[in-house]
Amino acid sequence: MEVLKVENLIVGKESSPVIEKLSFSVAKGETLAIIGPNGAGKTTLFKALLGLTPYSGTITWAPNTKIGYVPQRMEIETDVPLTVEEFFRLRGKVATPEKIREILNYVQLDTPILKAGFGEISVGQRQRILVGWSILDNPTVLLFDEPTADVDIYGQESIYKMISHLHETLGLTVLLISHDLSIVYQYANNVMCLNHQQVCYGIPDEILKAEHLQTLYGGERGFYAHNHMGHTNHNHSTS
Amino acid sequence: MTLDLTFFQILITAVFVAASASLLGSFVILKRMALVGDALSHVALPGIALGLAFHVNPFIGAFTTLFLAVVGIWVLKYQTELPVDTLVGIFFTASLALGILFIPEHELLEALFGDIGTLGLMESIMSVLLSVGIIGSLIAIHKKLALSMLSDELAHSVGINNRKLDLVYLLIFALSIALGIRFVGALLMGSLVIIPAAAAKNISRSLHGFMTTSVLFGVLSAGGGVILSQILDVAPGPLFILTSTVLFILSLILRKLNQ
Numbered sequence: 049m050e051v052l053k054v055e056n057l058i059v060g061k062e063s064s065p066v067i068e069k070l071s072f073s074v075a076k077g078e079t080l081a082i083i084g085p086n087g088a089g090k091t092t093l094f095k096a097l098l099g100l101t102p103y104s105g106t107i108t109w110a111p112n113t114k115i116g117y118v119p120q121r122m123e124i125e126t127d128v129p130l131t132v133e134e135f136f137r138l139r140g141k142v143a144t145p146e147k148i149r150e151i152l153n154y155v156q157l158d159t160p161i162l163k164a165g166f167g168e169i170s171v172g173q174r175q176r177i178l179v180g181w182s183i184l185d186n187p188t189v190l191l192f193d194e195p196t197a198d199v200d201i202y203g204q205e206s207i208y209k210m211i212s213h214l215h216e217t218l219g220l221t222v223l224l225i226s227h228d229l230s231i232v233y234q235y236a237n238n239v240m241c242l243n244h245q246q247v248c249y250g251i252p253d254e255i256l257k258a259e260h261l262q263t264l265y266g267g268e269r270g271f272y273a274h275n276h277m278g279h280t281n282h283n284h285s286t287s
Numbered sequence: 288m289t290l291d292l293t294f295f296q297i298l299i300t301a302v303f304v305a306a307s308a309s310l311l312g313s314f315v316i317l318k319r320m321a322l323v324g325d326a327l328s329h330v331a332l333p334g335i336a337l338g339l340a341f342h343v344n345p346f347i348g349a350f351t352t353l354f355l356a357v358v359g360i361w362v363l364k365y366q367t368e369l370p371v372d373t374l375v376g377i378f379f380t381a382s383l384a385l386g387i388l389f390i391p392e393h394e395l396l397e398a399l400f401g402d403i404g405t406l407g408l409m410e411s412i413m414s415v416l417l418s419v420g421i422i423g424s425l426i427a428i429h430k431k432l433a434l435s436m437l438s439d440e441l442a443h444s445v446g447i448n449n450r451k452l453d454l455v456y457l458l459i460f461a462l463s464i465a466l467g468i469r470f471v472g473a474l475l476m477g478s479l480v481i482i483p484a485a486a487a488k489n490i491s492r493s494l495h496g497f498m499t500t501s502v503l504f505g506v507l508s509a510g511g512g513v514i515l516s517q518i519l520d521v522a523p524g525p526l527f528i529l530t531s532t533v534l535f536i537l538s539l540i541l542r543k544l545n546q
Contacts, residue, residue: 100443117444122437129317129488129497130433138434139445165492185445 057105066092068245079222081236088243090225116182120193126167133162155180300411301509307418309505312484325477326379330356332386332473335398350465357457401472401524471524482531489538
């Protein structure tokens with residue numbers, strides 16, 4: 049069953065569109081990774097999917113789709129007068145104390161963090177809080193815009209493990225923007241390469257081959273296509 | 288010093304107007320639009336001039352021009368890609384100049400610096416009621432407002448209509464400025480909104496603490512300003528600003544000590 053169908057999507061000025069004639073669809077329970085160089089239109093695509101930017105073409109969500117969204121980063125002053133608990137409570141009635149505790153358990157944080165300032169906690173912790181915040185109202189689809197952009201390597205791995213765990217336990221459909229191809233290998237069912245238009249689409253094994261990446265990233269290929277190229281027996285959780 | 292009915296009437300009005308303005312101020316600070324807010328408050332001046340020229344209550348005149356200005360900002364912000372800050376800085380300061388030219392000289396001082404002593408009983412009651420209305424509306428929408436100010440994308444993703452919310456916020460802003468004009472005048476009105484909130488931010492870690500402290504500082508400054516003005520026999524407006532500035536300096540010291 050399709051959760052999302054995008055047809056002929058165009059975003060941006062006619063003379064230099066950010067996204068050009070993009071069509072794709074996402075099945076229920078799928079994890080679709082969207083990769084592409086900086087400025088390729090990945091975040092813009094998410095903004096169009098969320099209805100935050102004008103577009104032409106059609107974006108159709110399945111009826112009763114509830115979207116949770118985790119932004120790439122949140123520009124926040126370190127002294128913003130807001131506690132983590134208050135940040136959850138900005139959601140209103142759905143953020144009951146029990147639900148907040150349940151969510152903290154999901155994102156593997158301890159309850160004392162609720163009293164901390166939202167601007168004081170580490171970037172990794174804040175990303176976890178944002179992930180938790182996005183699943184507060186039981187969404188059916190999650191949009192992750194490079195959820196680990198500013199997080200160190202160990203933090204990144206545990207955030208992805210957490211997302212993968214959420215995907216499995218809550219049966220969510222996930223759309224994920226990522227720069228890190230090893231993440232895509234481990235967690236995605238399908239990959240879409242975006243550079244203003246769709247450059248390639250398919251399962252990670254097929255797509256992350258050298259020639260596709262060369263088309264997508266040009267000279268940057270060597271940097272991205274690291275140790276996975278030599279492996280043959282990955283566990284690609286494409287169940 | 289004589290403590291008569293008028294004194295209490297002024298005190299109560301000032302306290303309510305300051306409470307609503309400083310609660311609004313906590314969101315102005317959160318939205319990081321302190322300077323825009325200050326420039327915007329100058330738009331009241333040509334409104335006061337029009338009010339005087341057409342013999343209507345200056346509050347109505349001030350609210351009318353402020354209303355037009357906030358709707359103008361709102362339209363500019365969402366319909367064009369022009370940098371709103373620059374336009375606000377230019378046009379609203381120009382409107383201050385216009386106001387100065389057209390307000391008769393003997394009324395100018397009051398329009399610029401306010402004089403709450405000239406407030407009638409009916410006006411006082413209206414000011415208190417409108418202030419209570421502003422406080423109630425802000426409390427009702429404070430979660431949505433804070434979320435939208437932190438991240439409009441997140442707010443949108445949970446179904447908040449940012450545009451509509453922004454318009455409501457700007458209208459509350461216009462009403463609050465128009466109310467405070469009689470107290471501190473068009474020139475100092477920005478400070479009535481901003482200083483108590485800026486002081487509160489120095490010592491608050493939570494949103495509710497921030498909002499409460501901001502109102503508390505506003506009320507203390509208003510009370511202090513009115514009482515001092517009675518003792519020193521000068522206008523309360525400038526004394527309000529000075530009292531709140533002292534509170535701001537104290538909060539800054541407290542913040543440094545806590546670090």
